[in-house]
Amino acid sequence: MHIFYARSQAKHAPAHEFFDGRMIPYQESPQRIDMILAALARAGFNELYAPRDHGMAPIEAIHSSAYLTWLQEIYADWIAFGGPASGAVCDTFAMPGLPHHPVRPRAAMGRFALDATSVIQAHTWQAAYDAAQSAICAADHVFFGAHAAYALCRPPGHHAHAGMCGGYCFLNNAAIAAQRLRANGHPRVTVLDVDFHHGNGTQDIFYQRPDVQFVSLHADPERQYPYYSGARSECGVGAGLGSTCNFPLPAGCDDALFLATLDRAAGDIRAFAPTALVVSLGLDTFAGDPLGDFALTRLGFCAIGQQIAKLDLPCVFVQEGGYAISDLGLNVVATLTGFVQQTGERMP
Numbered sequence: 557m558h559i560f561y562a563r564s565q566a567k568h569a570p571a572h573e574f575f576d577g578r579m580i581p582y583q584e585s586p587q588r589i590d591m592i593l594a595a596l597a598r599a600g601f602n603e604l605y606a607p608r609d610h611g612m613a614p615i616e617a618i619h620s621s622a623y624l625t626w627l628q629e630i631y632a633d634w635i636a637f638g639g640p641a642s643g644a645v646c647d648t649f650a651m652p653g654l655p656h657h658p659v660r661p662r663a664a665m666g667r668f669a670l671d672a673t674s675v676i677q678a679h680t681w682q683a684a685y686d687a688a689q690s691a692i693c694a695a696d697h698v699f700f701g702a703h704a705a706y707a708l709c710r711p712p713g714h715h716a717h718a719g720m721c722g723g724y725c726f727l728n729n730a731a732i733a734a735q736r737l738r739a740n741g742h743p744r745v746t747v748l749d750v751d752f753h754h755g756n757g758t759q760d761i762f763y764q765r766p767d768v769q770f771v772s773l774h775a776d777p778e779r780q781y782p783y784y785s786g787a788r789s790e791c792g793v794g795a796g797l798g799s800t801c802n803f804p805l806p807a808g809c810d811d812a813l814f815l816a817t818l819d820r821a822a823g824d825i826r827a828f829a830p831t832a833l834v835v836s837l838g839l840d841t842f843a844g845d846p847l848g849d850f851a852l853t854r855l856g857f858c859a860i861g862q863q864i865a866k867l868d869l870p871c872v873f874v875q876e877g878g879y880a881i882s883d884l885g886l887n888v889v890a891t892l893t894g895f896v897q898q899t900g901e902r903m904p
């Protein structure tokens with residue numbers, strides 16, 4: 557299976573984040589990449605490729621130009637304002653009802669950020685841009701005939717809206733990959749999101765669209781981030797009504813409950829009859845994850861990979877969350893191995 561990844565993606569490396577009211581080390585660390593690459597190599601997944609640069613057009617197909625301009629300008633303006641080099645962090649959000657609309661990037665930050673975890677440093681734009689290019693290359697590889705590809709996207713993407721960063725995410729890699737498959741000619745594409753957190757950004761981007769289905773299993777937003785998105789009742793709107801399917805799950809969710817729910821989700825996917833699949837692959841459902849409260853095991857991830865393979869669709873895996881650093885690589889490998897075994901593809 558081809559793996560797409562650019563070394564620049566490790567250069568985004570914030571030191572700290574606000575977490576449950578305390579400052580702690582940034583959980584979405586570059587070390588995550590090292591763990592994934594090491595485990596993939598040890599398991600024989602060694603077809604590693606740097607992404608080709610497909611330029612801004614596939615990114616502009618998803619994100620607003622105002623947001624993309626802001627994302628490229630914010631760090632310099634933050635520094636010009638006297639902010640520390642450790643990175644730009646939003647502290648004041650543009651809640652509805654406030655009368656002024658600032659123009660300057662630093663002042664306008666609260667219009668473009670969902671929360672305070674998406675720290676923007678000197679190399680953040682390049683890292684996010686190259687993660688998106690990795691997703692685009694994986695989508696193209698699948699479009700041109702591969703059964704599957706894996707984009708080692710970091711920073712992740714599924715919390716990013718068309719015009720907003722959040723949850724460690726800046727560019728929505730999965731949405732960009734899905735749109736790329738549509739542009740290449742797939743009539744219907746499903747994004748299946750198995751990250752612990754609801755993929756609010758991906759849902760919002762495709763909420764009105766009948767051609768891209770969004771199906772997500774995640775922690776109930778009554779209990780967990782992103783809080784304002786991910787209820788069962790969110791089903792899409794207008795022409796998109798029915799093409800969003802949410803499965804909020806309780807604390808302690810184990811392999812059995814997750815897999816049974818994935819089976820129900822697969823029913824919705826088959827009913828939509830997509831011709832290609834993008835998987836937002838988060839491993840923060842793992843029992844040992846510091847952000848999650850689920851209890852999935854390595855065997856569970858292997859079974860998830862198998863169940864995804866049974867959908868029998870060309871599949872682009874896009875890396876999202878997963879913060880149990882020492883197990884993260886093995887959990888990615890378990891998922892991809894389950895997928896590969898089931899399809900009878902040559903084992904790596």
Ligand code: SP5
Nearest residue numbers: 576712723724753781847876877
């Ligand atoms: C891509 C991704 O997985 N982003 C997740 C961002 C979550 N940030 C909010 C964390 C909230 C902390 N609450 C955790 C409760 C543990 N006791």
Ligand code: ZN
Nearest residue numbers: 751752753877
């Ligand atoms: Zn997550």
